[in-house]
Amino acid sequence: MLKHQLKERDVDGITVILNRLQSRDAHVRELAAEDLHTSVATLARELTSETFARFLSDLTPRLQSLLQSSNLVDQLGGISAVDALIPVASEAQIIRFANYLRSFFVTCESKAGLRAASWTLGRLASSTENGISGTLVAAFVDFEVKRAFEWLTNPCFQANHRRLAACMVLQALASAVPTLFHVNLTTFFVAIWPAIRDPRVDVRDAATDALAACLQLIAMRQTRHRVQWYCKIYDQVQDGLHVVKGAPSVVVAKSPSWESIHGSLLVIGQLVQNTGSFMVPRFREVCDIVLCYKDAKDKLVARSVCLLLPQLAAYCPDAFVRHYLSICVAHLMKRVTTFLSVSERGIAFLALGELALAVGDQLVPQLPSIIELLQDGMKKSKYYCIETLVCAAHFTKACTVAMEPYLPSLLEQMLAGGLNDALVEALTEIIQTVPAVKTWVQERLLHEISLVLRRPAAPAADDVRRGGGFSTFSLPFRSEKLDDKDTTGAHMSDAMLLLSLKTLGQFDFCGPFSILPFVQDNVAVFLTYPDVAIRKQGIDDAIGVVQPP
Numbered sequence: 001m002l003k004h005q006l007k008e009r010d011v012d013g014i015t016v017i018l019n020r021l022q023s024r025d026a027h028v029r030e031l032a033a034e035d036l037h038t039s040v041a042t043l044a045r046e047l048t049s050e051t052f053a054r055f056l057s058d059l060t061p062r063l064q065s066l067l068q069s070s071n072l073v074d075q076l077g078g079i080s081a082v083d084a085l086i087p088v089a090s091e092a093q094i095i096r097f098a099n100y101l102r103s104f105f106v107t108c109e110s111k112a113g114l115r116a117a118s119w120t121l122g123r124l125a126s127s128t129e130n131g132i133s134g135t136l137v138a139a140f141v142d143f144e145v146k147r148a149f150e151w152l153t154n155p156c157f158q159a160n161h162r163r164l165a166a167c168m169v170l171q172a173l174a175s176a177v178p179t180l181f182h183v184n185l186t187t188f189f190v191a192i193w194p195a196i197r198d199p200r201v202d203v204r205d206a207a208t209d210a211l212a213a214c215l216q217l218i219a220m221r222q223t224r225h226r227v228q229w230y231c232k233i234y235d236q237v238q239d240g241l242h243v244v245k246g247a248p249s250v251v252v253a254k255s256p257s258w259e260s261i262h263g264s265l266l267v268i269g270q271l272v273q274n275t276g277s278f279m280v281p282r283f284r285e286v287c288d289i290v291l292c293y294k295d296a297k298d299k300l301v302a303r304s305v306c307l308l309l310p311q312l313a314a315y316c317p318d319a320f321v322r323h324y325l326s327i328c329v330a331h332l333m334k335r336v337t338t339f340l341s342v343s344e345r346g347i348a349f350l351a352l353g354e355l356a357l358a359v360g361d362q363l364v365p366q367l368p369s370i371i372e373l374l375q376d377g378m379k380k381s382k383y384y385c386i387e388t389l390v391c392a393a394h395f396t397k398a399c400t401v402a403m404e405p406y407l408p409s410l411l412e413q414m415l416a417g418g419l420n421d422a423l424v425e426a427l428t429e430i431i432q433t434v435p436a437v438k439t440w441v442q443e444r445l446l447h448e449i450s451l452v453l454r455r456p457a458a459p460a461a462d463d464v465r466r467g468g469g470f471s472t473f474s475l476p477f478r479s480e481k482l483d484d485k486d487t488t489g490a491h492m493s494d495a496m497l498l499l500s501l502k503t504l505g506q507f508d509f510c511g512p513f514s515i516l517p518f519v520q521d522n523v524a525v526f527l528t529y530p531d532v533a534i535r536k537q538g539i540d541d542a543i544g545v546v547q548p549p
Contacts, residue, residue, distance in 0.1 A: 013039060018062060021077030027533050029073075033080035041088045053090070060096050067104050075104070075113045083120040086127050094132055098124055098140055105169065109161040111202055118168035122176030141180045144169055149184075152191045167195050167206035174213035178220065188214055189229055193236055196263040201300060204259065208266040215274035230278045233271060240264035241289060258298040265290065265304040272308075272315050283316045287324050294331050299344070306332065306347050310354030321362050328355065329366055336373050346387035349377060353387075353394030363395075364402045370395065371406050378413045386422045389414055393426035397433045407437060411444075419448045419496070424503050431508065442509055446518060452500040453522040494531050501526065501537040505544050519545045 017039065020032035040059075044052055063085075066078030082097050089097065101121050108114055125141050148166035170188065174181045188210075195207035211233075218226045240260045256264075268286060272279055279286060290312065296302045309328045313320040320328075332355070335348035352370065356363050363370070374395075377388035392410055396403045411430070414423060427445060431438040501523065509515050519541055526538035 010039075010043060014059065018066075018081075021066065021081055022071075022074050023077070024073050025533075026076075029077050029080050031532075032077070033084040036081055037084040037088065040085060044088055056090070056093055060093060060100075064096075064100050067100050068107075072110050072113055075108065075110070076116055079104075079113070079116045079120050083123055086120075086123050089127075091132050091136065094124060094127060095136070102144070105165045106162075108165070111164065114161070114165050114168050118165070118172040121169060122172035125173055125180070126176040137177070138180055141173055141177055145173060145181065145184050149187055149191045152195055163195050163198060164200070164203050164206055167192075167203065167210045171206070171210035171213045174210065174217050178217045181214075182217065182221065182223075185214060185218070185225075185229065189232055193240075196267060197240060197257070197260045198263075199259055201262070204263045204266060208263070208270060211267060212270045212274060215270055219274060219276065227278065230271070230275050233267065234282065237264045237267050237271070240267075243289065258296075258301055261293060261296070262298070262300045262304055265293070265301065265308060269304075269308055269311055272311050280316065283312070283319055284323065287312055287320070291324070291327065302335075303344070303347050306335065306351040310351055310358050313355055313358035317359055321359055325359060325362060329363065333366075333369065333373065336377070340383070342383065342385055345377065345383075345385050349374075349385055349387040349391040353391035356391075356395045356398035360398050361402065364399050367395070367399060367402055367406075371410070374410065375413060378410075378417060380417060384417065386417075386420065389417075389420075389422045389426040390429075393429035393433075396430050400433055404434065407434065411437065411441065415444050415448060419445075419452060419500060419503065421499065424499075424507060428507065438508075439511055442507075442511060445503065445507060446509070446515070449500045449504055450518075450522060452496050453526075494534060497526070497529075498531075498534050498537060501534060501541055505537065505541040516545050 014036070017032050017036045021029055021036070023029055023032070040056075043055060047055065063078050063081050066074045066081070069075055069078070082100065085093070086097070098121075101117050101124070104117050105114065108117065121144065125137055125144075127137070148169045151162040151166035170192075174188075192207055192211055195203050196211070198204055198207065218229060240256060241264045242256045268290065272286075290305055290308050293301050294305045296305070309324075309332070313325070313328070329352075332348045332352050336345050336352075339345050339348070374388050374392050377383070377385040392414065396407065407430075414426065417423065424445075427441050431441050504515075504519070504523070523538050523541050526534055527542070529535050529538065
């Protein structure tokens with residue numbers, strides 16, 4: 001193929017893409033980054049090497065200007081562009097990108113910007129395309145890791161964003177280049193603790209994520225030092241909680257700070273998830289420690305206890321059922337009934353559902369009381385709790401036979417709350433567990449979708465029956481409950497339209513019927529909708545019906 005010079009239309013096309021990278025719509029930015037990759041890769045094949053190098057030299061400063069912008073949207077667009085260009089960049093460009101990100105971590109104070117930049121940094125470090133020198137990558141990783149350790153341990157950086165940036169960088173590099181990062185593990189396990197006990201919750205969360213990445217690295221490599229590291233981490237957990245070591249039962253010498261308690265509980269969760277059988281001989285002690293804080297006044301600590309309980313139950317189910325199940329179920333049910341905050345009740349419901357998955361039919365004796373709580377939480381009021389939907393699905397999976405008598409009323413109440421992501425997730429799990437309700441759920445879900453997509457005068461079930469018909473099994477279809485809803489398309493937000501279209505395309509509507517007439521009547525109108533995401537989803541739905549997987 002003959003090489004040609006850079007043409008004006010090529011420059012104009014790149015300019016349009018760069019403008020799209022500044023869109024407030026994340027989906028538009030994502031598509032723009034993909035288009036930038038495609039365009040630059042095409043130019044790399046078509047241009048002479050000298051012309052292409054000159055083109056990149058002109059392009060990369062424009063990306064730098066996006067990264068240096070005070071606007072977060074511009075920053076995210078610049079990061080997406082850098083990430084997209086890594087596979088087609090030369091070694092010189094990789095060095096430039098690394099320097100851009102290096103400066104970005106110093107100035108950026110946005111959590112979203114730091115998170116995106118850290119993962120792009122990991123992609124740079126793991127880049128093997130275009131003959132990038134291994135020595136260059138090793139030096140680059142070494143610099144970033146050492147700088148991150150300095151930011152973690154230097155008290156001067158405690159009050160600003162750099163400790164957060166350091167945690168995110170370390171997590172990304174431990175995940176992306178474990179071989180290069182491995183030599184830094186000993187230093188990491190010393191340096192990370194100030195961040196785990198940091199006054200800011202986002203720093204504690206990021207530090208725990210970095211710790212998790214390192215624990216996964218250790219498990220993957222099966223290093224002989226892993227048990228020593230596990231022991232040191234567990235010692236730090238006890239130190240953070242001021243636990244008296246060697247006592248016959250859990251004794252706290254003095255009250256630690258809430259930040260230290262929260263950080264230690266987060267680390268316990270990671271030890272349970274990522275250290276294999278290491279925590280088995282320590283299981284009773286850990287459970288006792290966690291339950292010491294079940295009634296903590298600090299919200300983050302109390303929430304962490306709720307979320308830890310199902311993790312502990314899944315880790316050693318038999319021991320948990322024997323010694324802790326009753327007290328933990330009583331605690332979670334108490335939080336559901338005594339807290340007015342929807343968020344606090346929601347966490348308790350989620351924990352109950354996860355606990356059911358961990359212990360299975362051991363919760364059958366408490367099922368009537370739990371069902372009553374679920375039904376109360378599903379009532380449309382200021383106390384409506386969306387987490388009840390997933391909780392109900394988990395209980396259906398864990399206690400299938402015992403749950404079947406409750407399903408008709410539960411499903412009716414779940415669908416009465418309207419369409420949302422949690423409902424779709426819950427219904428998907430329920431029809432996989434209890435196939436007998438699948439057809440009824442499909443009909444009702446299509447009805448909910450139709451309330452969003454079209455005029456209220458034509459219910460979805462009619463369209464489906466024209467394509468083959470549904471059987472409603474023994475579940476009543478009380479459509480009068482839905483007639484009071486505002487179903488005019490003008491009142492539906494783009495987010496609800498997109499959710500309805502995604503549900504139509506992704507939910508399992510396979511059965512003895514066809515939804516083609518429904519799609520034809522309800523989806524075709526959105527193929528010319530102004531919002532690009534809605535148009536694309538409408539096209540995907542239409543293709544999915546004509547060419548099912």
